[in-house]
Amino acid sequence: MTIRNTLRDHGQRYRPRMACLKKVEKLLLEMQDPKTGVKSQPQRLVITTIPHAITGEDIIAWLADRFQVDTQEARNFVSMLVALGYIYPLQDHRRLVIKPDASLYRFQTPYFWPTQQWPVEDTDYAIYLAKRNIRKRGILELHEQEHYNRLHKWMNHKWDFVVMQAKEQYRAAKERKKPDRVVFECQERAYWVVHRPPPGTVSAMDYGLDRLTDPNADEVTGESLCDLLVKYCSTYKSHDPFLSNCLPSNPWLTDDATYWSLNMPSVEIPTKMRVERWTFSFAELLSDPRGRDDFRLFLKKEFSGENLAFWEGCEDLKWGEAATMREKAEHIYKTFLARGAPRWINIDGKTMEVTVKGLKHPHRYVLDPAQTHIYMLMKKDSYGRYQKSPVFKDTVKKAICPEEHRYSDAQLQQNAKKRRPSLSPIILRQMEQEQRAKMAANVDITQVMSKLSKQGKEAHVFSSGRDQKQS
Amino acid sequence: MGKDECKTMLDALNKVTACYRHLVIALGSTSDSQNLREELKRTRKKAQELAVANRTKLTSLLKDKSISKDDRAEYERLWVLFSSSMELLEVDMKRSLEIGQDFPLKVPTRHLIQTGMTGSTTTVAARAMSVQNMKYEADSNIDTADLRDLQCEISQVSQMMEEMEMKVQVAPWAVEAKQEAGAELKSNMSVGNSSVGVISICEEEPKEEDGGGNRDAGFASICAVLVFFVIVTVAVVLGYLVINMS
Numbered sequence: 001m002t003i004r005n006t007l008r009d010h011g012q013r014y015r016p017r018m019a020c021l022k023k024v025e026k027l028l029l030e031m032q033d034p035k036t037g038v039k040s041q042p043q044r045l046v047i048t049t050i051p052h053a054i055t056g057e058d059i060i061a062w063l064a065d066r067f068q069v070d071t072q073e074a075r076n077f078v079s080m081l082v083a084l085g086y087i088y089p090l091q092d093h094r095r096l097v098i099k100p101d102a103s104l105y106r107f108q109t110p111y112f113w114p115t116q117q118w119p120v121e122d123t124d125y126a127i128y129l130a131k132r133n134i135r136k137r138g139i140l141e142l143h144e145q146e147h148y149n150r151l152h153k154w155m156n157h158k159w160d161f162v163v164m165q166a167k168e169q170y171r172a173a174k175e176r177k178k179p180d181r182v183v184f185e186c187q188e189r190a191y192w193v194v195h196r197p198p199p200g201t202v203s204a205m206d207y208g209l210d211r212l213t214d215p216n217a218d219e220v221t222g223e224s225l226c227d228l229l230v231k232y233c234s235t236y237k238s239h240d241p242f243l244s245n246c247l248p249s250n251p252w253l254t255d256d257a258t259y260w261s262l263n264m265p266s267v268e269i270p271t272k273m274r275v276e277r278w279t280f281s282f283a284e285l286l287s288d289p290r291g292r293d294d295f296r297l298f299l300k301k302e303f304s305g306e307n308l309a310f311w312e313g314c315e316d317l318k319w320g321e322a323a324t325m326r327e328k329a330e331h332i333y334k335t336f337l338a339r340g341a342p343r344w345i346n347i348d349g350k351t352m353e354v355t356v357k358g359l360k361h362p363h364r365y366v367l368d369p370a371q372t373h374i375y376m377l378m379k380k381d382s383y384g385r386y387q388k389s390p391v392f393k394d395t396v397k398k399a400i401c402p403e404e405h406r407y408s409d410a411q412l413q414q415n416a417k418k419r420r421p422s423l424s425p426i427i428l429r430q431m432e433q434e435q436r437a438k439m440a441a442n443v444d445i446t447q448v449m450s451k452l453s454k455q456g457k458e459a460h461v462f463s464s465g466r467d468q469k470q471s
Numbered sequence: 472m473g474k475d476e477c478k479t480m481l482d483a484l485n486k487v488t489a490c491y492r493h494l495v496i497a498l499g500s501t502s503d504s505q506n507l508r509e510e511l512k513r514t515r516k517k518a519q520e521l522a523v524a525n526r527t528k529l530t531s532l533l534k535d536k537s538i539s540k541d542d543r544a545e546y547e548r549l550w551v552l553f554s555s556s557m558e559l560l561e562v563d564m565k566r567s568l569e570i571g572q573d574f575p576l577k578v579p580t581r582h583l584i585q586t587g588m589t590g591s592t593t594t595v596a597a598r599a600m601s602v603q604n605m606k607y608e609a610d611s612n613i614d615t616a617d618l619r620d621l622q623c624e625i626s627q628v629s630q631m632m633e634e635m636e637m638k639v640q641v642a643p644w645a646v647e648a649k650q651e652a653g654a655e656l657k658s659n660m661s662v663g664n665s666s667v668g669v670i671s672i673c674e675e676e677p678k679e680e681d682g683g684g685n686r687d688a689g690f691a692s693i694c695a696v697l698v699f700f701v702i703v704t705v706a707v708v709l710g711y712l713v714i715n716m717s
Contacts, residue, residue, distance in 0.1 A: 052501065109588070
């Protein structure tokens, strides 16, 4: 539908907050005080007299007095006020500068103040140009004419409205008395000089890029972004080596690599801090190889190790080489998804249907729905039980908490001399692959037997062309 | 016929929207007053009535499947007019709420912005309400009491617009306007209720902007002087004749 103001703008074009605007508004109110505010004088035109004109020097003097700053600073400040459109010049209206002499200015009405929340709409500009066209009997300035033609082209569907509204606003304006009418015209003109500056001038309303989130929107109910950030920081604060001591010592500071050797991926006994991290979230547990081993052990005892194995297989498929993808997908299907598979996983019918259909033309993410389902299953079900299980409690008891190293300067120098490079990543990867091969060969037979017995009791119906290949 | 009825109603809504905008522009300035708040309230209510009437009429017309293609195009054009009016009205209402909250009237030290506008907006409101004279009968706490009503009305209008979006499937960009560029100049709009010369003179501060304006001002003043002299001459001649007669 038509693009309206930001409050229903789904294009996510949000203007950044201009914090200065609210502060300026407060200041402007102070300026209005009849006793302590800026002195105003009437502006004499030929036939009419319009009150509330202020001279440039008066404003600058008032501001210098109010903030106790020198005149140059006050002048800079007032020039910002003029550039933003809170005060507009009465003579030489095209140049939004402050002249520290008797040249006259006037305050802008609140409707035309710059706001962060209300973007300046092109529709309004089109209406203004149409009104100006009427008043100037067709003679617009060059840039205004260009804008007019451009708006007529792209806003063509609204053009009837623009013309109608321009005429009506013009007629409504005529209802007011002459001085007010003059003031209104000046106000509107000043507003558009600020927001559609003539070419060659710079607009003070240039704010750079739009934001992705609406700064005016209320935060999501429940936990706001701030709360989540605070929670994250307070949870991980003691685990961050920058913010707190890492035990036994930070290898980068003391050149002692004990910390790394204690936290190797497949170490026998993990450290207490590491084990504590596993309790923060399921993702932490799975992303830590030692934690995953522990979890695997627990699942073995519960005879639901196939879930984790399936999840690992899916990860392997997602991040593996494209050449081996097809075989991997087939292997996973045969092992976990097919009817009568040795390690059949329990996913709901719809997901199974979608997955099997997708496996006809396998790609990297074909097992995503199933993987997500299994992940959530493990998270909601097994993870909780794992944390209460004897396996985990055992691990916690056995976890070590190394003593903090206290090195003297001499010892630190010694350590620096004894620096050696750590294991090559190639070797690490080889070790990883060996381990994985060992695990694949050691599929637990007891699990397989129990699964086969369960299959007889369940009826699962799904169609698959691949079934023909199965025995 | 449905179309003409629609058009008159839309014209009325358009007029009220334009007047409402004028009134909102005066909010917070020195022409703000109790009366202005009441005018805003009444104009707003009238706008809402017109909006609802327009909406029912237009939706019933658009829902009718048996209309010809041209008719349908015309109704879609009217629909775009209506929805654009409503957008303007909604924004103005929200702004009037904001400004109304920032500038309460019944506080001991009230600082309204000295914008130079000091006259009243009675005539504008009278134009909106299509009456000759406005009668003011609101209580003194209208500036705060009205704001609550305003909030309700804003939510009503927002809701109405969302419903409109959902129910009526009109593609606004597909509508072709009937007016070409510069159409506003072709109507018989008089540029001012006084002569061209006076308006140009009143725009004195933009003196440097218009060579044309200056020319007009000079031309008009020469005209006025000439006319003056002609009248004086005629008076002298008549006087002379009268004296001669007697």
